[in-house]
Amino acid sequence: MDSSCFLVYRIFRFRKRNKNIPSSLPPSSPPSSLSQNWLHPVFLSFRGEDVRKGFLSHIQKEFQRMGITPFIDNEMKRGGSIGPELLQAIRGSKIAIILLSRNYGSSKWCLDELVEIMKCREELGQTVMTVFYDVDPSDVRKQKGDFGKVFRKTCVGRPEEVKQKWKQALTSAANILGEDSRNWENEADMIIKIAKDVSDVLSFTPSKDFDEFVGIEAHTTEITSLLQLDLEEVRMIGIWGPAGIGKTTISRVLYNKLFHQFQLGAIIDNIKVRYPRPCHDEYSAKLQLQKELLSQMINQKDMVVPHLGVAQERLKDRKVLLVLDDVDALVQLDAMAKDVRWFGLGSRIIVVTQDLKLLKAHGIKYIYKVDFPTSDEALEIFCMYAFGQKSPKVGFEQIARTVTTLAGKLPLGLRVMGSYLRRMSKQEWARSIPRLRTSLDDDIESVLKFSYNSLAEEEKDLFLHIACFFRRERIETLEVFLANKFGDVKQGLQILADKSLLSLNFGNIEMHNLLVQLGLDIIRKQSIHKPGKRQFLVDAEDICEVLTEDTGTRTLVGIDLELSGVIEGVINISERAFERMCNLQFLRFHHPYGDRCHDILYLPQGLSNISRKLRLLHWERYPLTCLPSKFNPEFLVKINMRDSMLEKLWEGNEPIRNLKWMDLSFCVNLKELPDFSTATNLQELRLVDCLSLVELPSSIGNVTNLLELDLIGCSSLVKLPSSIGNLTNLKKLYLNRCSSLVQLPSSIGNVTSLKELNLSGCSSLLEIPSSIGNTTNLKKLYADGCSSLVELPSSVGNIANLRELQLMNCSSLIEFPSSILKLTRLKDLNLSGCSSLVKLPSIGNVINLQTLFLSGCSSLVELPFSIENATNLQTLYLNGCSDLLELPSSIWNITNLQSLYLNGCSSLKELPSLVGNAINLQSLSLMNCSSMVELPSSIWNATNLSYLDVSSCSSLVGLNIKLELNQCRKLVSHPVVPDSLILDAGDCESLVERLDCSFQNPKIVLNFANCFKLNQEARDLIIQTSTCRNAILPGGKVPAYFTYRATGDSLTVKLNERYLLKSLRFKACLLLVEGQNKWPHWGMNIVTSREPNGYIVLYTPSSHLQGPLLMENLYTFEFELVVTSSEFVVEFRVDRYKCAARQRSSLVIAGETEVRSVNLPKSVVDGGCMNQCETLL
Template sequence: MDSSCFLVYRIFRFRKRNKNISSSLSSSSPPSSLSQNWLHPVFLSFRGEDVRKGLLSHIQKEFQRNGITPFIDNEMKRGGSIGPELLQAIRGSKIAIILLSRNYGSSKWCLDELVEIMKCREELGQTVMTVFYDVDPSDVRKQKGDFGKVFKKTCVGRPEEMVQRWKQALTSAANILGEDSRNWENEADMIIKISKDVSDVLSFTPSKDFDEFVGIEAHTTEITSLLQLDLEEVRMIGIWGPAGIGKTTISRVLYNKLFHQFQLGAIIDNIKVRYPRPCHDEYSAKLQLQKELLSQMINQKDMVVPHLGVAQERLKDKKVLLVLDDVDGLVQLDAMAKDVQWFGLGSRIIVVTQDLKLLKAHGIKYIYKVDFPTSDEALEIFCMYAFGEKSPKVGFEQIARTVTTLAGKLPLGLRVMGSYLRRMSKQEWAKSIPRLRTSLDDDIESVLKFSYNSLAEQEKDLFLHITCFFRRERIETLEVFLAKKSVDMRQGLQILADKSLLSLNLGNIEMHNLLVQLGLDIVRKQSIHKPGKRQFLVDTEDICEVLTDDTGTRTLIGIDLELSGVIEGVINISERAFERMCNLQFLRFHHPYGDRCHDILYLPQGLSHISRKLRLLHWERYPLTCLPPKFNPEFLVKINMRDSMLEKLWDGNEPIRNLKWMDLSFCVNLKELPDFSTATNLQELRLINCLSLVELPSSIGNATNLLELDLIDCSSLVKLPSSIGNLTNLKKLFLNRCSSLVKLPSSFGNVTSLKELNLSGCSSLLEIPSSIGNIVNLKKVYADGCSSLVQLPSSIGNNTNLKELHLLNCSSLMECPSSMLNLTRLEDLNLSGCLSLVKLPSIGNVINLQSLYLSDCSSLMELPFTIENATNLDTLYLDGCSNLLELPSSIWNITNLQSLYLNGCSSLKELPSLVENAINLQSLSLMKCSSLVELPSSIWRISNLSYLDVSNCSSLLELNLVSHPVVPDSLILDAGDCESLVQRLDCFFQNPKIVLNFANCFKLNQEARDLIIQTSACRNAILPGEKVPAYFTYRATGDSLTVKLNQKYLLQSLRFKACLLLVEGQNKWPNWGMNLVTSREPDGHIVLYTPSSHLQGPLLMENLYTFEFELVVTSSEFVLEFRADRYKCALGRFDKFGVHVVWCHLDQYESKSPLVSFVGVASPFGGIFL
């Protein structure tokens, strides 16, 4: 910040060193299952005599078929208690399955296993599954029935503590919802279900494992809201976005979070790769897809799918969660999720794709678009792969952001680039960046190219045109350039957008950096070693080679060279460089916007030929005075030759009927424009700073569709042709600083569509034609600096749609026509600097006027009484109207008036009374009104007044504050340097935002000073004084104060009021900051305090600076230190310093306990705070 006031709150930290703190963690802290390294997938606890030959063997066989190897304690010798090896096996298993059979409770070994399993469930987060085999779960829970009889026998003679552990473990296990064999008709189906549940748990990745995926929570939350899991309906949703944006990751995280809420679940991934389209046998492909679906859904590898109705038969009564990832064809969807009726109630199907049109074609209504991460999120993603953490290493901050920009915030690109650069030095990074700019990583390309390969030839061609040439254009512009290339260009754009290959945003075409790079790579590979045989050239080196060696061919249709990319020297283009490029349609040699660098392209032998098929010719700083003699602009749509050496475009009257845009700005030698007789489609003509241009050709009148004509800074232009009146569609005319222009033609009034006219800086302009009144659509007229303009035509009153009229610094303008009162829609009128203006016409019906600028109208003596009719006026500037004697009393009837500026109105002696009628007045500035003696007392009744400036009003005696007990809330009052002010204040400041400046008001009486000092609500003030008042109980000489605090009141919020007296200062700085700097301790805490900007000015001696600040006190002793500085440059020092407590926040306060004591540097003070 430029200037501010800082309070440094220095903490002296009193640390206790506890040497007895244990370095080890408490063993009672349970480790998280999320970080557990499991030794075994499954531990089986069972009673062998009940299940070994039947249930157990069948479970083992199913587990083996699905690649699950459980731990079974068959080989262990059983003793009195389970040994360390078995304990390790139990604790090291991710899942424990308890097969609770009739005789399970007869084994002390089984019961001890159970106790340990339930302990692991509690402490390690182990997943526990129960199977009740021919036993009632209630009998297990309550230890009754046959199960209870067996258990009670085991308990005989056992310690009570052991028995209670067994009972608690059995009860807890029975409370776990498990499989009851009595509820299954087929035991084999139950075993398949158990195996599926185990597989799901083993494949489940806890959500915390996805913490490294930046922003994942926001995505899953949004998609979950689309899923509406509380509804019983079957719902199908789509996740849509470009390749590499993270759709697959998001869908996997979502599946892992939700799958446990469903009976069955599956993710079928990479569908478009494994089942590409088109295929020769569509039916077989569908069968294969369905087989994949069912195999994963019911966990059966050798699934037989004889017909396409199997999926519906098997899943119609099951609540399933199905994710179909990377779908690119309706055939795939028809095979796996043709209809919601295929699935049971509550099912959710998530289709992940790049193709929006596919989702809509399948009737999916709920679609989530995955947007690119923010810049900060993209940096975090990149850093996770480059550095293994979410922020760059020290010294890599800027280069990391550069690489992130190259990746275009695409997560796939960020991951690949981050992984590539990991563990490289900064120098290696710098060497790698040029390659990353120009080539696409193979992994990225293989992902992105799938969508491109699925396009028809016409869409592929459109994609390449956009990536190589038109990615920055608007849709309608592209439509013009490619009118002959595509029958329905907009349909092609929509296809590309649906496949996430580009986006259409408010009429603009936007394409991701990596997709652009994909297109460039595709073109480059058309002819790697002979660039002249490609469709497009965009690489600087390739273009230089083709232009200098004359190796272009008829294949080339576009060249785009950014001249700032030419690093070494210049390019000498061959005279016949374009001769063989007979199909060249788009040529662009350009600098970055606004870059006016030196010449780079040269044609030492001239230029013999350029393609007649050119539709775009953009050649900045063209080095010749004319285009080739045989150039035919017949197909030309846009020509931009800014900053060129042109004296004329071409010889002869060539047809330009297709031309829409022409820009010859800054062609300072341009003397002649082409014949516009055939330019019936021309919409924009820019001729900025064409210093040699004297006139426009009369044929300009044939450009009847011209919308914008820009002649800014054409300083030699003397006149406009009368044919300009034919431009009936012209909407904007810019003639700024056409300093030789004397007048406009009378036909100008025929330009009836004109909305904006800018004549600013036309210093020779003598008059505006009366025909201007015919331009009924005119909304903006700017004639600032037309110093020769004496009057406006009375017909200006006919421009009833005019909203803005600027006549700033029209120094010869003496009056405005009375017809201006008819400008009922006028909102902004600026007459500032019209030095000859004596009076204003009646405001009359200008009821919509919002801003009126009359600053420095030094001849203006009065305002019209009818100004009150401008009921919507909110801002009025009269600064510098030195001859203004009075304001009309009606001015206060403008109830919408918010800001009134009268600075420097040195003849103004008083303000009209009844100021309180201006109920919305917020800002009133009267600075340097040297004749003003007093303010009307009613001014203090304006409740919205927030700023009043009467500074340097040398004759001001009274503010008339005596009879007003309460001043407006949040008032900023600046009365600095009012040397005559003798003021008594009988008022109350109730708002803490009030700011008062009475600097150098040495006649201000003592009562007023005391009131300001002692009012706790007045937090910022300057007033005259030579010593710190006694009100500040704790005072010190010098610039620091030590505060000792009772530790009982630590972490409480305290508000202090400070008073500073400057003993030495420098007045050369207009703005200053009060840096309350840190004391000498290295571990201090800094609290920043900034006073109101209205108190900032040159530092003043013999004045008191008061302000408040609040601290949350965290230490029993701290030092307050003060020093005035600016940009760390000392401006002065304080001689005296005082502090008083005005407020504290304590839950309980005991007056017997001393809260704080203050010790001054030179004069110690002590005492009880409060």
């Protein structure tokens, strides 16, 4: 086979699911209350020994892919009963999934969880889903069979009351229709189905936002008609209306109804907040917006977006549903949806905005205006929040209408006013009416302000703190910042949530833009002309005035300056700017899009002092080498001074007992860290790319509550202090790119809570201490690029919980410890680029290994035979293992193996013969295996094989492959197809893509029958340039390309005598039209009269294209003939019947043009024939 040979082999199989399998996993939950706030999306209840190693890990991975983080109590210490932390987790989860397995009933813990879950279902409206894993639902319901036996053992000695609760909970759970694993042939399909059902429930906002949104059906119906979902075009529509009218809710309802019809989908909200104006670095901001778009669209958190063309590259062939909410500038649309050509056919982009001109400027023609509700609808909205029902309670009819009229028709105002009056008596309502009449003037601000005025003073203050400074914080973070300032922050938040002044979702605080604006306006009115006398400053112009003119006062509590909003470009801050701000507690100067190349704030005279009451100090690109000498960080909770000129934080040893978070990343001049002796509450310390930092102080050992230590890129750091062993609560230690680090202290073994250790890029590291084996909770160990590392300690086998071990490009690593066989929980092992590694020890006991990377191990000669015991191995990379001579025959016994990559294994001559045993093998890549002579014939027994690459296998002798895509009716595109392939894409009705193929192999056949959407470029390619033996493609007439035409079942050809006795190649094109006879099967032959008394069969169609003869399709043939006469007849026969044509038959002879017409009465075949004037040797 030629070295340029490239083969990609894909088979698309669509299996119909068993009809008895439930069509969905219906969530079971009663109506939820208006005020329920969820802390976690999903809680999983399971019996570890039954599901942990297989099903649980796989469903976790699928959840992770979809961006769902379930709560799993893997790491909780289990005692006699479930503790308060777990109870809170169960009660705070929107969905509970119960994995009912054979031994579920053997655990008192599981049964207690189940009781609590069923209680939450009844009382809190929690959605409950069930999965019956290798157990009969009837056995669970009636506690019989093997399930019943283990359950009865658990019940022995238990109080009757407890046993009855367990039984009732099991019965109730079993009555919830769920997925039964025994009904699924493929567990992976079941997991995908469950994850999708969970995603659907999570994506569907609770009833308080959707079901109770009055008139929602009418809105969505009208917008759906604008979307015209049956059209294949890409369409943008706009949803336009004033703030607070419900545009966001409408768009979310619409998204939830429609997203299942699309390949990809995303809602990008609060775009106005994400892209503030003005912006210094517009391009960086646009890149960030596009990054967020793609991250959500394809569920990939760490997207790299180097230029604004990435979105088009990634989405141009995908049918997407995209909602862009709260857009207020054209540049935002330029970043995320500049052109409809960015998206695949059938895509729909919904732009939500208050600005009609913006929609028109972007060329959006289809616009839906959200009108105010009618009087009756307004009353209904109000009643939902005032009474929890759609109509007034008895006796409240008239007064409810009065209040509704006063509150106006804006849904947000009605919701806030209804929440304010909820649970009040009729007398209290009556007493409120006079105040409402004098306070409300049809303006939304007055409605919202009325509810704000009803708050207690402390609740008002909390509202202002959130609106002006903390509207994007998590609840737990806010509690820390406001500790000792408010009596009970959580209770205050709940009061505000009950009054619809904010919402609490999954631990996050969210506040409507109108309410934020209300808070900012209240603050502004505290001192309109003297901003330094306000409580908070957030406007860039006001802040510049205060800092440059030194007009701050003791009234100021917080300053939040987003530096992109500074118009002047440079601010010279007064030396004494902060002296009179003695009550300043929150200071934030930040760059929203990581703009690290532009200095804005300067202190030309230095800084004399800053408030000792500061709890938050966030000052990016601080221009001085040290904080003021008078600064006292006693109350500091968080300090973030990334990318600053700091050489040290402050002089002397200051108490920092309240400090929880410190980030000094990118302070390249930082040489000295503060004394940490009092930092006993510090949880996170980030020092990324502090290039001048040589050592950590020994006092770091006093930070006993530290959870994360990030020293990435500290290239001057030579060693860690031994006191680091005192950090017994440390979970993550990042030492990536610490290129001067020579060793780790042996005390590292005392950090027993450590879960992730990253040493990647520590090129000077000589060894890892044997004490590492004591970190038994370690799950991830990365040492990529540790080029000086010669060996791993054998004690690594003692890290029983290790899941990932990465040693990529450890070029000095000669051997791997045999103790690896003890790592029974290891899932991913990466030894790629370990060019000195000669052999791999037995890995047969590593039963949970799923991915093994050995690419670039150029000295590796063989794999251990025991690899067959790694039964869960799914992916094996051996690319570039140039010395690898053979694969063990046992490799095909790895029943879960899905992907095998052997690219560049130049010494590999053959594959083990029983490749057909690899029943789950989907991808096999052998590119550049230059010594590979042949593939075992059993390869075609690998029935799930969907990708085979043998490009540049220069010694490969032969291959005969068919790519079967027949009746893949939703297939839109297919991969590049090699010229050696027989391609059957018949009835692929959605196939539209151009063909990146040349089809220059005369031995192959192509079937594009009934592919009516195939574009013209692809059709021309097949007709005009391909040399394939025969092809079928859609068409209602013979193309004009065939210039010689005739009508009928035969064509008389006249040739110049100079072609006599030469072998010529011809191409024919035929069109079948309806006649009196029907032919259910292919039976067309092409014959020619060579002599007056006989015929020669020129062509019999390929057996690969058996099937009924089709109208509205073109048939092309290539055949060759030695011409012995200047005139001969080509005849087209179908099932031995003579045929006639509806239009014309044609013949093309290159360089000459001659047309012959033959008229016959019955029209069945329309054909053409082309001579390429080519002598065949």
